[in-house]
Amino acid sequence: MARLHPNGPKPTQITAGRIGLYVFLLVAVLFFTLPLYTMVVTSLKTMDEIRLGQIFSLPSKLDFSAWTTAWSGACMGTVCVGIRSGFWNSLAITIPSVALSVFVGAVNGYALSLWRPRGASVLFGLLMAGGLIPYQIFLYPMVRAMATVGLYNSLAGIILVHVIFGLPLVTLLFRNYFVSVPEELCKAARVDGAGFWRIFFEIMLPIAVPMVVVVSMLQFTGIWNDFLLGLVFAGRDNLPMTVQLNNIVNTTMGERTYNVNMAATILTALVPLAIYFLSGRWFVRGIAAGAVKG
């Protein structure tokens, strides 16, 4: 056979490896979407239909009553008000926690990387060590400490706990981001007369917008999905959505309403899911920026 004279773009070839790769990707996609699919269809079925046991079949007719029940009528023990209050509790916990932890972490990272106070590396090392120790170890001393200062079982208490536990990761990410900022930028601003806070707000924070977005999303998802800390520290009136979801799903009285459970679960997962869908582009960009520079 005459050999081809190479000219222009190299022709692409379909190899066995490539086909294998696509098959693997397809299987991976199914692995992650099938449970979601099952949850969605189950939530739209009536209990009679669910009892038929065909979990992959589409509902015979769309029935949204499970969703309304999950939102406003599902029972936790003897109280039947749905997961609604948990949703608002979660927002009330998550939004201030994210805002505070991102702000404090950004200031930490900025100070540790660009001002290097005496003992900065020791401080940073301790903070990282704190991030590596499992939460469970802190629980009891933390409960005692919060009770002592009168913040146990309160909204402020759970927010404070989330901010403290979020700081190591947030500080680490911001520190690594700011380390790549040339030191001379800070020096130039000091010659221009700007102080610590002015440099932070007018120069560094605007540079770090991609990181702020990424960290906010990480923190939002982490805090929204938290169960343990919310259960222990939030108190009866502030239980987050995850804890209430557990209470609904694990209620042992009467019939197990799978459709309501599924709907409540999807509702709980909806917020982080929406955040990733709406800001995926930012997320990738911020992570990439951090990876390239840091």
Added chain:
Amino acid sequence: MQSAVSIKDLKIAYGDNTVIEKMSLDIAPKEFLVLLGPSGCGKSTLLNAIAGLQDITSGEIWISDKNVTWEEPKDRGIGMVFQSYALYPRMSVRKNLSFGLRVAGLPKAEIEARVARTAALLHLDKLLDRRPAELSGGQRQRVAIGRALVRQVDVFLFDEPLSNLDAKLRNELRVEIKKLHQSLGNTMIYVTHDQVEALTLADRIAIMRDGVIQQLASPSEIYHRPANLFVAGFIGAPAMNFIEGRIETANGSPTFQSNELSFDLSGYGFKTPPVSGQATLGFRPDHLVLDGAASGLPTIPGRISVVEPMGSEAVLWFDWAKQTLSLRLMGDVTLLPGDALSPGLDISKASLFGADGSRL
């Protein structure tokens, strides 16, 4: 003497590592002083100390006859230009220029007037609304210079401002900086490792090594009468040629003797009366005359190994006694590698260094 910047017994050290050793330096008003030296010689550290961005171990820094040793950078009456431009990335050129003035709380009209004047001076008028990312390297550095100018201070500090630019832009901006100095008449302290920048810009050059000033003199003095071997070898491209040997004063008039050569030193301007001993003879490639026999000068016979034509001039590298020496010629050369030559050396332009490396 009134001085713009005065450094008194300055010492900077990190633990046992001394970066600047007991330095004293007076810079006159309107002077253009260049701090020149290899990487790690402490020149940038010194500049940062003058700016107030670097903690010092001991000593004093005076600017405009005021002791500013404990002052914040903004209160020292300085403007500074950095190698990496250090422009605020999220601000327009206009905002970059006006940042310091806004921090200082100047009235709006005053800020606008100053920004407009500076922009006109540096040809930045059309770029005022652009972001730094939308500017070329040369434009960015002009903005950085503008940010120092707009502060209307007496002393400008430049920290290797041209090192990030390509050769052509570097030449253009070098001329612009010189023009600026001539028209503004401010005191400028300029750090660089580029000897061309130092020689072309400076009124005086301070050559530093290991935190110590080796020689502080005019560019011409430093080029023609280097104070020691380090300065002699650092300044000049191609580097100065060195021949090891001895000075003999036995027969009345001093001579320089190496294994192959003997030069009469009566034409050399000794700082102190010559004594016999180890010495190094240094001479620049441009201090050799191609046709030594015709000139009547003592000659160094050799054989050409490499010819480097550079248009207006050419450098000949020739082998002599296991060493390679260089010779600079103006114009075109017809000589080829392998040709013999016997250049003459004008001893009055050469430099002699004693065993300790300092000039004789």
